[in-house]
Amino acid sequence: MITVTGATGQLGRLTIAALLQRGVPAAEIVAGVRNVERGAELAALGVQVRHADYDRPETLAEAFAGSDRLLLISGSEVGKRVAQHANAVAAAKAAGVRLLAYTSILNADTSGVGLAEEHRATEALVRDSGLPFVLLRNGWYLENYTANLAPALQHGAILGSANDGRVAAATRADYAAAAAAVLTGDGHDNKVYELGGDQPFTMAELAAEVTRQSSVTVVYRDLPPAEYAAALAAAGLPEPVAAMLADSDQGVARGELNTDRRDLRTLIGRPTTTLGEAIGAALPA
Template sequence: MITVTGATGKLGRLAVEALLERGVPAERIVAAVRTPDKAADLAERGVQVRRADYDAPDTLASALAGTRRLLFISGSEVGRRVPQHRNVVEAAVAAGVELIAYTGILNCDTTRMTLAEEHRATEAVIRESGLPYAFLRNGWYFENYTENLAPALESGALVGAAGDGRIAAAARADYAAAAAAVLTEDGHAGKIYELGGDASFTMAELAAELSRQTGREIVYRNLSEEEYAKALVSAGLPEPYAKALADSDTGVARGDLTTDSGHLRALIGRPTTSLADAVAAALKD
């Protein structure tokens, strides 16, 4: 039995699809979700749907029953994730899970980004549990940028605080395919994978690619971390989240979100999605 937590999220759904594509029978996949109704489409395809709330340990015990391998997708509630994640790990230990694959953040050991703190703490909890593990340290998703291009297309400018830092991004589907490989193949226990795209880019290069494909001039406007956080708040983001994103951009400027490990390409057995293809797909949608 392979269980995917957060299976109605954007990455979780893709991970379930990737498992099915690799030939895992639907009845051997558990979609562990907070709101089972949102996974009705998966249930119709034969996937087992079980309620799993990171804040409710009793639901985690039943959700993970019989699980052999677990894709543990990190929670989205920044600031609350360590106790939530500890609940999942304790349930995995009780269930006798044979491998826990945790989705963290690229360069978790060395980055000074605030978003990495909870990931480092979770990795420590997993190590201390004694469970066999694989750490899937995901880089940025292309979708972090391409899902919200409208403001840039309207104003003619991308804004951020990333400077000339390079970003080894890949598509969510690439990361999902890597997770499915780890869950369905042997030999991944104890491995740490620094996952990122084959070719990195700067925000200025992203702006140039948008210009090339739209035929419009789009520039990158670099702000200070404080200025960028204020801009995000003005756009409607909660202040704590805005500050975290601005801090992440400062991390990009330091080089925290790039890698030449080649781990993602090796796991999925093909080149990762290119910047040009990611932009083209976004503009098509």
Template sequence: MSIVVTGASGQLGRLAVEALLDRGVSASDIVATGRDIDRIKEFADRGVVVRRADFADPDGLTAAFEGADKLLLVSTTTVDERVANHRRAIDAAVAAGASLVAYTSMSHADTATTILASTHRATEEYLRARGVPSVLLRNSWYLENYMDQLPLVLRNEAVVGAAGQGRISAAARADYAEAAAVVLTTEGHVGAVYELGGDEAFTLTGLATAISAVAGRQISYTDLPADEFARALTDAGLPADLAHVLADADLGMSRDELFTGSGDLSRLIGRPTTSLADAVAAALR
């Protein structure tokens, strides 16, 4: 059995390879792919098969996926190129004869109204159109998206966003990676749609409260109109297009589009998900 993981040089893909190894999958049965294989050399040193895969190169994808029994398609990051990239990857998986494609989608991709959700919905639709045996891993937000902002939050003594009091079922990347590894190494997942998220949802006001409790300082939440939040992100150095997408994602949060009470994630991994308090404590340690 050969399990191919795309984006193994990225944060989620790298963790997925580690999770497969932790579950006892032989290194020689894992194919870690990435555009820059120098960034995943450590996997090759551990016996994992490493192949170059550029989503803009269909022939290269076909070669990278050769012999794949199962494929973890980690969604790509460039939003305006995502759907075309994913279609080429799905075509390559079909050519390889893969028995399962596990796709890291987004919460409520079929109904959510954000820019990000539309790209995931288009990918899900293409999987169905191609008749690929698949499982949808609809991930909510990553806790790390907020933990990476902690230095700025502490400096300004404020969490800033446009999510209102919407609930966010964020979980750690490692939790999502472990769920992917479970799906890839156990049976009965073809056709499943998993709404994955943390056991305890929180609002951005709750995030500020959690940071306050650990940091021992009063952190507030400042809720901005989406356009003002986008300007704040560009002022912080983000490209305007990305700032617009992230502000739009916050609007989706305000509509609970990143909330799930399914419990799918903790059931798959067989343990509670990483809590917000633990994530903040680890980040500030």
């Protein structure tokens, strides 16, 4: 039995799809979800949908029962994740899970990005559990840059604080395929995978590729972190989110969201999705 937590999230759904593509019978997949009603589409595929709320350990015990391999997708509530993940790790150990995979962040052990702190703490919990584990240190999603290109096309600019740092981004589907490969394969016990795209790029190169494919001139404007956070807040983002994004861009500038390892390509058995392909898929036809 393979269990995927956070299964109604974007990465969770894609991971379950990748497991099915690999031939895992739907009845042998458990989708752990906070809201069972949102799992109706997964249930329609024959997947077992079980209530799994990181804040309610009793639901995790039931959700993980009988699981051989478990993918712990990191929670979305920054500031609460260590306690939530501790509940999940304890439940996995109690259930006798034979492989615990966790979606961490690229270069988690050395990164100065604020988001890395909770991932480092969770990685320690996973290691200390005594369970065989895999740390899937996911880099940035290409969708972070391609999901909302309309403002860039409207204003002719992409804003940021990444300077000329390179980011090894890949699509959620790439990371999901890697997770599925680990959950269905052998020889991954106690491995740490640094996962990133084959072709790292700068924000200036992102702007140039948007320009090339859209025929609208788009430039990259590098701002001091405080100005970038203020611009994001002015655009409607909550101030903590704006600050987090500005901090993450500083991580890009320092090279902390880049990697020259090809672990992702190796796990999925193909080249990772390129920036050009992702932009092409995101732009209006």
